[in-house]
Amino acid sequence: MRCSVNVSKFLVLAVCVLLSAGAVRADKIVLKNGRKILAYNVVEDGNMIRYETSAGQLALPKSIVDHVERGGLPAMTDSPAAAAANLKLEPSEVPFTASDSEIDKKAVHDGAIDRNYIARLEGETRTGGAPAAEAAARACFAAAQFELSKGDLERALADTRTALTYAPKQPELLMNLAYLYLRQSKFKESLEYVERAKKVSPDDADVYKLEGWAYTGLNRLDQAVASWKKAVALRPDADVQAALDRTLRDKAEEESYRENESAHFQLKYSGGAEPALAREVLRVLEAHYREIEAQLNYSPPDPIGVVLYTQEGFADITRAPGWVGAVNDGRIRVPVQGLTGVDSELSRVLRHELAHSFVQQKTRGHAPTWIQEGLAQWMEGKRSDENASVLVQVYDEGQAAPLGRLEGSWMHLHEDTARYAYAWSLANIEYIVEAQGMTDLERILDRLASGSSTEQAVRDVLHDDYGDLMQATAEYLRKNYGR
Ligand SMILES: [Zn+2]
Secondary structure: OEEOOOOOOOOOOHHHHHHHOOOOOOEEEEEOOOOEEEEEEEEEEOOEEEEEEOOEEEEEEHHHEEEEEOOOOOOOOOOHHHHHHOOOOOOOOOOOOOOHHHHHHHHEEOOEEOHHHHHHHHHHOOOOHHHHHHHHHHHHHHHHHHHHHOOOHHHHHHHHHHHHHHOOOOHHHHHHHHHHHHHOOOHHHHHHHHHHHHHHOOOOHHHHHHHHHHHHHOOOHHHHHHHHHHHHHHOOOHHHHHHHHHHHHHHHHHHOOEEEEOOOEEEEEOOOOOHHHHHHHHHHHHHHHHHHHHHHOOOOOOOEEEEEEOHHHHHHHHOOOOOOOOEEOOEEEEEOOOOOOOOHHHHHHHHHHHHHHHHHHHOOOOOOHHHHHHHHHHHHOOOOHHHHHHHHHHHHOOOOOOHHHHOOOOOOOOHHHHHHHHHHHHHHHHHHHHHHOHHHHHHHHHHHHOOOOHHHHHHHHHOOOHHHHHHHHHHHHHHHHOO
């Protein structure tokens, strides 16, 4: 979940906390209504329960909390691609032939793929008929699984596609391809292969599980609900049930909402909000869209979902009290209670969240948090001026957080540390854009989309490693904001 947060307050002390922040396990706050909230550092404070998120500390009245479960799973972002990474796929009911394990062992051995062996099997398909084709498919698939285990989605995808050319109706291959596209946030492509898998395996629960996630990614919640209902009817599954329940809750909240649409957005808003406000939000979003589209030289292929909430609805669904800004968990969610028009603050928030959607789609969900938040702040118009001298001082003292530490979730950061993380990320992005140019940033995003690590992408484009980039950023701040 990405947020807009007020970073105007800034504390140097935050750095120490950041450097010592290791892997943190999340707690679970269980409400009396049965709802569970993943949170960090849950503490009782009088009649409130306080907990941490990337947007700072939040609080709930103790009266609505049933109990707190300590040390659950580390929190994941809520995006469909992130959820797909956690999907557990059952083996298909139509297995490959018995010689599979032999082929697997020959295709991948000694920690590497044997491309000569695979090429030989592929050569044999010219004369070997169906058994040869199946063997080649199996070998390519073994290579794909090896690549996936190494985190190389792009190559895993390429090998699975090759496998499919030899076994075009293999449900396991079709579903794996759908799954890999889902992990890249390419939801339309994913659905294509789900459709093909459905034709050959219409009663496989996994097909509908994948279909539900793909529809969620496309903001087609009715269809996602239908898919997941079918999946759990075919085979009970706690993960799918949880996703289904969450989506039904979302839908129930939005049932009374009105809908509006523009070229690039699907907007829902509470019946209590003014239709004129909804129209103005769309107009402002479209204007921001055109500008960000021109700046990043990119048009997101998928429509962007936006939900305008009353304050209560926002707190209920996002589990954040009213003072927190908007969030973007795949859809832009903004509280607008009391507003009759789009003021400059709301416009800024919309632009920030929209930038997240662009980066999410452009990098296929592979942008690290420092690039996401740095670029979103840059796009909303923030610059480093007020924080420059403190950031330079922190850097000179050797206390600057390595960018590698800011790649993952900021959920576990203390509020002050998060402010530092936001400011330092903005400074690095500002340096790249102002000193190197937006085209370079664009090229970094493209490399992330094709599965490159962030530091490698930075090195390829800027010829700097993280250490060089941080030093150049500190120099940039000194030169441009120095007294
Ligand atoms: Zn943000």
